[in-house]
Amino acid sequence: MKIGFIGSGKMALALAQGIVRQNVAAPSDLLIASPNDGTQDVFLSKFPPQTVHWTSDNAEVARAADLIIIAVKPQVINDVLPQLRAASANKLVISIAAGISLIKLESALDKRARVVRCMPNTPVLVGAGACAYALGRNATPQDDALVMKLLSSGGFASRVEEKQINAVTATSGSGPAYVFYFIEAMITAGIKQGLSKELARELAIQTTIGSALMVRETKLEPSTLADAVKSPKGTTVAACEILETEQWREILVKAIAAAKKRADELGAA
Ligand SMILES: NC(=O)c1ccc[n+]([C@@H]2O[C@H](COP(=O)([O-])OP(=O)(O)OC[C@H]3O[C@@H](n4cnc5c(N)ncnc54)[C@H](OP(=O)(O)O)[C@@H]3O)[C@@H](O)[C@H]2O)c1
Incomplete structure (x- = not known):
């Protein structure tokens, strides 16, 4: 399973490391899109050389990935979602952007995208994170199980109703x-x-x-x-x-x- 990260900051790195550490995916299954190369050296240094695929093209990663993880700041989400729209049909898309609702994500992505909204925290980096997630309208029980496995690779994970996500953000996200x-x-x-x-x-x-x-x-x-x-x-x-x-x-x-x-x-x- 190819996992595509949109954004390569602190949280993307923390999640990617948890995923590899727990053998949920290999480094060669990771695809990273980020517009600048400011974080590239730090990110890539955490994985064996020449394993992780890196590009500045968000749409390219969305096309190549089976699972897309949106890990950009909420302030740039309106620029990023249209770039993912075409490739998101029938794909599982997990967003970790604080405050961005399922409705907003689902209406900007392809209507067949299977969207999950998630709130992790930085201790994911050391395998002791606390994450909660809410399923969108198209997400299946298989998606639920996969997201639980993926997030559990970085610590504790729990499924919640979306109305609780901002409270989770304020409690364990921050x-x-x-x-x-x-x-x-x-x-x-x-x-x-x-x-x-x-x-x-x-x-x-x-x-x-x-x-x-x-x-x-x-x-x-x-x-x-x-x-x-x-x-x-x-x-x-x-x-x-x-x-x-x-x-x-x-x-x-x-x-x-x-x-x-x-x-x-x-x-x-
Ligand atoms: N930090 C936390 O504790 C925490 C906890 C829970 C959830 N979150 C959520 O996680 C998300 C990421 O947070 P973070 O702390 O990891 O932020 P961050 O370290 O600033 O990382 C954001 C990443 O997005 C990249 N980026 C900026 N514009 C982009 C674009 N148009 N397309 C693709 N990538 C773009 C940035 O690249 P450049 O740096 O090269 O510009 C950077 O790699 C946020 O939505 C935040 O709400 C954060």
């Missing part, structure tokens, strides 16, 4: 940035308290990974696990009092609502 901010703040704070940068970094990373794994493996509520760390009048209580006073939960809720609003706006543009 989510790694919130967690990176958190880790960075923890490192800065550790250094401020006298740790070396290296040690503060490892402690912050491992604490984040370990805590997330505990939520998953114990199946307990995060607040229950937090309570278990707190002893009366102890250090954690002292820290959590500050977090609650500074209303960090409300800040995160507001941040995610802003991301959802932006995804809605991008879809309406």
Whole structure:
């Protein structure tokens, strides 16, 4: 199966690497279209030399691919979709463009295109992504199974109703940035308290990974696990009092609502 990527940025590379890592397709099955060669060296360096096919012609990739993955920014989608229209008939087309609805994709592509709208996130790059996808009107149960397999090659994947996709975008699509901010703040704070940068970094990373794994493996509520760390009048209580006073939960809720609003706006543009 030839997989054609339209766009060769961070997400295209993350997905392509997951697909190859999990043997869903070989590097020689990947076709990449990108107008400039700015990302070409970085992209191609991740695969054996002379394996991945590269062109600046979106329509060429759409014609040659069995499955088309649209991985361009939402701002250029209106230029790109007409270039894919003729070749998209009866093909599976997966779009990862934030905010771009199935209706918009389906009406710009051939009416027989089998469209899927997907929202991955950058941890796909290390096999720990969180993706959700919604099926368009022509997508078949076989497409559903293929998309699930493809996205699972990069981590967790879940099928959702399209009306939930912008909320997914705001939660897990943009989510790694919130967690990176958190880790960075923890490192800065550790250094401020006298740790070396290296040690503060490892402690912050491992604490984040370990805590997330505990939520998953114990199946307990995060607040229950937090309570278990707190002893009366102890250090954690002292820290959590500050977090609650500074209303960090409300800040995160507001941040995610802003991301959802932006995804809605991008879809309406
Ligand atoms: N970044 C994230 O965390 C994230 C998470 C979930 C979903 N997404 C979605 O994934 C999509 C890609 O995001 P990204 O972060 O990978 O962006 P990116 O790194 O900026 O990559 C965009 C790619 O599209 C290429 N491109 C620009 N105009 C094009 C055109 N007319 N035809 C073909 N390719 C074109 C760019 O090439 P040049 O650089 O050479 O111009 C670049 O390779 C976006 O729609 C975004 O909403 C991103």
